[in-house]
Amino acid sequence: MSVRLRLTLSYAGFLMVAGVLLLAAVWVYLLAYVPDDWNQRMLYQNPNRQLLAYTFAPAAGAVLAVLLVLGLVGGWFLAGRMLAPLTRITAATRTAAHGSLSHRIRLPGRRDEFRELADAFDTMLARLEAHVAEEKRFAANASHELRTPLAVSRTLLEVARADPDRAAGDIIDRLHTVNNRAIDLTEALLLLSRAGRRSFARERVDLSLLAEEAAETLLPLAEERGVTVEVHGAIAPATGSPALLLQLTTNLVHNAIVHNLPGGGAVRVTTSVRPGAVELAVENTGAPLSPELVSTLTEPFRRGAERLRTHDAGVGLGLAIVETIARAHDGTLALAPRPDGGLRAAVGLPATPPADG
Structure with missing residues (x-):
């Protein structure tokens, strides 16, 4: 019935x-x-x-x-x-x-149980529509980014086949670079998907130690580019995946080193504790950035003006991965241009109470 x-x-x-x-x-x-x-x-x-x-x-x-x-x-x-x-x-x-997904109920009348159900359904449709649009845009960008190294590899192979007498060393080196870029992009996409699903175990993590580890790992890159890296701050305990949070920190520091002044640049990494939250902030010198440009930097495959695709410039997913990891840990990512040029990226995470004993 x-x-x-x-x-x-x-x-x-x-x-x-x-x-x-x-x-x-x-x-x-x-x-x-x-x-x-x-x-x-x-x-x-x-x-x-x-x-x-x-x-x-x-x-x-x-x-x-x-x-x-x-x-x-x-x-x-x-x-x-x-x-x-x-x-x-x-x-x-x-x-x-x-x-x-563009249809909405928009139920009129007084606010009762049916009105609340209809409004909740409209909100779900709006979020789902935005998510689907974002996924389609991401898939299109990912396809484009993956197609580029494959097309370059095919071109190099065609050149080698058309000119057998050409020195193979140069072609092999270029193929190696292109292949590494494709691998890095694939790994970044997998990491982005894993963080978005929140499929990870949570442990107690100190962001200050992760900042020191990331800075030490990227020190050769900073020295090569003439960038100084300073790390200081208080113990910042959080709860989450150590691997993902280390990736978040590494991405921020790497981004700050690569997108910096040509020489004499600086990166400042600080950790702090405020009521109910901890913060990891990475600031770098660099060219002036407009607020409109900064607001788009977390979009996948989005790069700032005059950000060249060098061998260490990344695949355009660094800040997108940072934002996804922060959200997966119930945190936030805030980007703001510095008055003197460069960028300030701050990740806020829920604080973990001190361990007993």
Whole structure:
């Protein structure tokens, strides 16, 4: 049976039960308060009149019949009115199931349970539409980025086949560089997917130690580019994946080193603790950046102005991975241009209470 029919029968059944109870109460009242000689007086006045029970039963049956009809008709009407919002929600669900995520219910009327359900469904559709659009854009960008090294590899192989006498060393070196770039891009995509699924074990992590480890690992790159790296700050305990948080820190420091001044640049890494949260901040010198440009740097494969694709410039996923890892740890990533040029990237994570003992 449909929900409307079940509600109709429920209303009618409830009305019938209430009617039976009411008639039973009237019957009990008559038995308790009608004088004992009532039947004799009724028979004396009209010999064709029945006794009390036979007089009351037909009227009670008629009342119950009327209540049943009213319960069925009124219940069907009321159930239809109450379930009308569900019809709109169901229609929107079917529309979304066929791939149209732009449809919204926008249920009018007062804010009740159905209105809250419709609003929650509209919010879910909006987020799902944005997520699908982002995934499509990401897939298109990833396909483009992966196609580039494959196309370069094919071109190099065609050149080698067309000119067998050409020195193979140069082609092999270039193929090696292109292949490494494709591997780095694939690993970055896998890391981005893993962080987005939150499929990792959580442990106690000190961000200050991760900052020191990342700076030490990237020190040769910083020295090669003439960039100084300073790390200082307080112990910043958080809870999460040590590997992912180290990747987050490494990406921030690597980004700050690569996108810096041509010579004499600086990177400053600090950790701090504030009520209920810890912060890892990475600042670097560099060219002035507009707020509009900075707001787009976390988009996958997005690079700032004049950011060249050198062998260590990354694959355009560094800050996108940082933001994904931060969100997976219930944190945030804030980017802001520095007044003197360069960028400040700050990751805030929920603080972990100090360990006992």
